[in-house]
Amino acid sequence: MTTTKVRQMKQAGEKIAMLTSYDFTLAKLLDEAGVDILLVGDSASNVVCGNQYTLPITVDEMIFLAKGVVRAAQHALVVVDMPFGSYQISEEEAVRNAVRILKESGADAVKLEGGEEVLPAIRHMIQAGIPVCGHLGLTPQSVNQFGGYGLRAKQDAEADKLLKDAKLLDEAGCFCIVLEKIPAALAAKVTKAVSAPTIGIGAGNATDGQVLVLHDMLGLNTGFKPKFLRHFAKLADEVNTAVTHYIEAVKDSSFPSAEDPVKRGHLRVNGYDHLPHTSYLIPHTSYIIHHTSYLIHLQCMA
Ligand code: KIV
Numbered sequence: 001m002t003t004t005k006v007r008q009m010k011q012a013g014e015k016i017a018m019l020t021s022y023d024f025t026l027a028k029l030l031d032e033a034g035v036d037i038l039l040v041g042d043s044a045s046n047v048v049c050g051n052q053y054t055l056p057i058t059v060d061e062m063i064f065l066a067k068g069v070v071r072a073a074q075h076a077l078v079v080v081d082m083p084f085g086s087y088q089i090s091e092e093e094a095v096r097n098a099v100r101i102l103k104e105s106g107a108d109a110v111k112l113e114g115g116e117e118v119l120p121a122i123r124h125m126i127q128a129g130i131p132v133c134g135h136l137g138l139t140p141q142s143v144n145q146f147g148g149y150g151l152r153a154k155q156d157a158e159a160d161k162l163l164k165d166a167k168l169l170d171e172a173g174c175f176c177i178v179l180e181k182i183p184a185a186l187a188a189k190v191t192k193a194v195s196a197p198t199i200g201i202g203a204g205n206a207t208d209g210q211v212l213v214l215h216d217m218l219g220l221n222t223g224f225k226p227k228f229l230r231h232f233a234k235l236a237d238e239v240n241t242a243v244t245h246y247i248e249a250v251k252d253s254s255f256p257s258a259e260d261p262v263k264r265g266h267l268r269v270n271g272y273d274h275l276p277h278t279s280y281l282i283p284h285t286s287y288i289i290h291h292t293s294y295l296i297h298l299q300c301m302a
Contacts, residue, residue: 001036001077003109003131003175009036009208010197016176016209018079018199019217022048022065026214027072035076037176037199039111039211040066042081042141047215054140055084059097066105078107079133084141087112087121094121098130111178113139115165119172126173134169134196136162137203138181151202153182163190170194178211179203181228202228 009016018037021027022044030038044065045057059082066080080101087094098110109131112118125132137152146152153159162182169177176197179187184204191198191207200207212229215221219231220239249255 001075003077006037006077006176006197007195010195016197016199018209018211020044020047020211020214021069021072022214024068024072027069030214031073031076036209037211038069038073038076038078040069040078040080040105040107041213042083043213045083047213047221053143055143057083059083059086059100063101063104066101066107070106077109078105079109079111080105080107082110082112087118091121091124094118095124095128095130098125098132099128102130109133109175111135113141115161116168119168122169122172122174132172132174133199134166134174134177135180136165136169136177136182136190137179140180149181151181151183153186159183159186162186163193166190166194166198170196176209179207202226 006016016036017034018039019030019035020041020043021030021035021038022040027038040062042054042057042062044062045051045054048065049057049061051057062080062083066078070078082094082097082101086097094112101107101110110125111133112122113135115134115136122132122134138146138149140149143149153162159182163186166177166179170193174196176199177190177194178199178201179190180200181202184206187198187200187203188206197208199209199211201211216224216229217232219234220236222236225231246255
């Protein structure tokens with residue numbers, strides 16, 4: 001997937017499926033299932049690190065998470081959130097941090113929150129060849145300014161500003177724009193007014209695509225159920241059942257049993273099963289013995 005293909009999907013009327021992703025194993029599953037865009041969201045601050053807000057996560061932490069997602073992505077475009085403080089101070093710093101994120105993680109694009117206020121930073125990044133995804137509406141890095149996570153742009157003034165901001169981001173060359181928690185009618189209006197695809201979350205279904213936080217849509221966060229969220233699975237229950245059975249099996253000594261392949265001792269590298277230890281070690285050991293005896297032989301000859 002490329003940013004050009006994402007734009008073409010809007011023109012072709014093909015909806016764009018984006019999900020957040022924070023690690024190799026799950027990113028591989030999402031990629032294999034055919035997700036178009038993997039977003040290494042700064043929601044990692046909440047669902048991975050357990051913080052109340054997205055604000056504490058750092059550029060280094062985002063790069064660490066993005067590396068695993070990039071290694072897994074064979075098909076999907078990987079977009080990384082620029083964390084709070086990494087693009088607001090100056091345009092130079094914004095470009096420097098975006099360059100670091102792309103160079104060190106191997107991701108395809110960055111996303112950042114805000115409209116006119118961050119336009120100079122966005123323009124500099126795009127001039128530097130960095131694909132940028134915008135984010136308007138409920139921008140969680142501004143939670144302290146908003147005073148909560150409620151619906152945005154309900155009043156005309158904020159709705160007018162959002163429409164204007166979307167047009168500015170579009171003109172600046174953003175390849176897509178996330179619209180979070182705004183009225184569906186406004187999201188539809190923005191979607192018609194811009195050439196960049198819009199990706200909605202809690203913004204109705206007239207947008208060009210949808211994004212959800214993976215842990216929320218998989219039902220891993222049982223305590224979090226905003227109105228717009230659909231649980232596509234109930235993984236918290238699955239995990240609880242599996243772990244309860246594991247604990248019981250350990251406590252009553254039924255695990256491991258004769259059927260469990262402990263003797264084969266699988267070696268796992270990068271999430272894949274490799275050769276059993278024994279067959280891996282035998283040629284390796286014979287190579288060391290052979291090599292060592294050759295060196296002894298050379299020393300004796302000298
Ligand atoms: O960080 C995130 O997960 C996001 C999505 C909610 C769009 O920005």
